[in-house]
Amino acid sequence: xxxxxxxxxxxxxxxxxxxxxxxxxxxxxxxxxxxxxxxxxxxxxxxxxxxxxxxxxxxxxxxxxxxxxxxxxxxxxxxxxxxxxxxxxxxxxxxxxxxxxxxxxxxxxxxxxxxxxxxxxxxxxxxxxxxxxxxxxxxxxxxxxxxxxxxxxxxxxxxxxxxxxxxxxxxxxxxxxxxxxxxxxxxxxxxxxxxxxx
Numbered sequence: 001x002x003x004x005x006x007x008x009x010x011x012x013x014x015x016x017x018x019x020x021x022x023x024x025x026x027x028x029x030x031x032x033x034x035x036x037x038x039x040x041x042x043x044x045x046x047x048x049x050x051x052x053x054x055x056x057x058x059x060x061x062x063x064x065x066x067x068x069x070x071x072x073x074x075x076x077x078x079x080x081x082x083x084x085x086x087x088x089x090x091x092x093x094x095x096x097x098x099x100x101x102x103x104x105x106x107x108x109x110x111x112x113x114x115x116x117x118x119x120x121x122x123x124x125x126x127x128x129x130x131x132x133x134x135x136x137x138x139x140x141x142x143x144x145x146x147x148x149x150x151x152x153x154x155x156x157x158x159x160x161x162x163x164x165x166x167x168x169x170x171x172x173x174x175x176x177x178x179x180x181x182x183x184x185x186x187x188x189x190x191x192x193x194x195x196x197x198x
Contacts, residue, residue, distance in 0.1 A: 030099045033071035034107035036064045036084055043068030044112060047086040054079040077101045084110055091120040 032051065036044040047064040051072050058078070064070045077100050084092040089112035099105050113121055148161070162168050162185060169186040186192050 029074045030077055030101060030103040030105065031071060031073050032075055032080065032082075032097070032099055032105045032107065033069065034082070035109045036068045036070065036086070037109055037111050038089070039111060039114060044086050044089070047084055047089075047112070050083040050085075051075070052081050052083070054081075075099060077103075082107055084112065085117060086112060087117065089113060089117065090115040091117055092123070093120055094123045096124045 034049075036047040036049070038044055043064070043066065045064060045066045045068060047068070047070070049062050049064060049070045051060040051062075052058060053076075055078075058075065058080075060072055060075070062070050062072060078098075080097045080099060081093065081095040082097055083094075092110055092112055094107060094110070097105070097107060163170050165187075167188045171184040171186075171192065184192055
């Protein structure tokens with residue numbers, strides 16, 4: 001009797017497991033996009049854009065559309081190199097593009113130089129990268145290991161790291177250990193105490 005009951009519920013359990021796996025993947029994935037223009041500001045339609053991660057495990061390719069826009073809608077967090085190639089232009093290589101979980105990063109507008117594709121222009125990404133706000137109102141932040149090690153955190157409470165996040169207002173000292181103080185945190189303009197995401 002127990003086996004028959006389990007067999008009847010197997011499709012439901014399998015569907016639930018699949019839904020949870022997809023949801024977890026979506027929360028950790030990110031996206032990267034940008035635009036490709038010529039020196040006069042015109043879109044370079046059909047430009048080949050290649051994305052590789054630092055470890056060499058990821059190798060993705062796409063093409064710029066008629067407006068010169070390209071996107072990699074689902075990628076895993078990591079450090080990437082973006083290569084853009086188009087006939088009649090020098091190859092453009094941008095390394096050190098850091099993408100954190102849930103980010104919607106943009107490489108901005110890349111202006112290709114006229115020249116032979118065998119020549120290349122290499123750029124190292126700067127620390128301040130663009131988060132696309134026109135596509136989504138969401139905002140995220142990642143606290144890296146260096147920040148955690150170098151910050152003087154009162155009472156070693158992890159909640160003090162919320163003070164580093166854009167869009168977060170903290171009216172608590174967190175001097176005592178534990179999560180007592182969630183009621184004094186406002187995220188993204190929400191009222192204090194309405195933070196169900198934490």
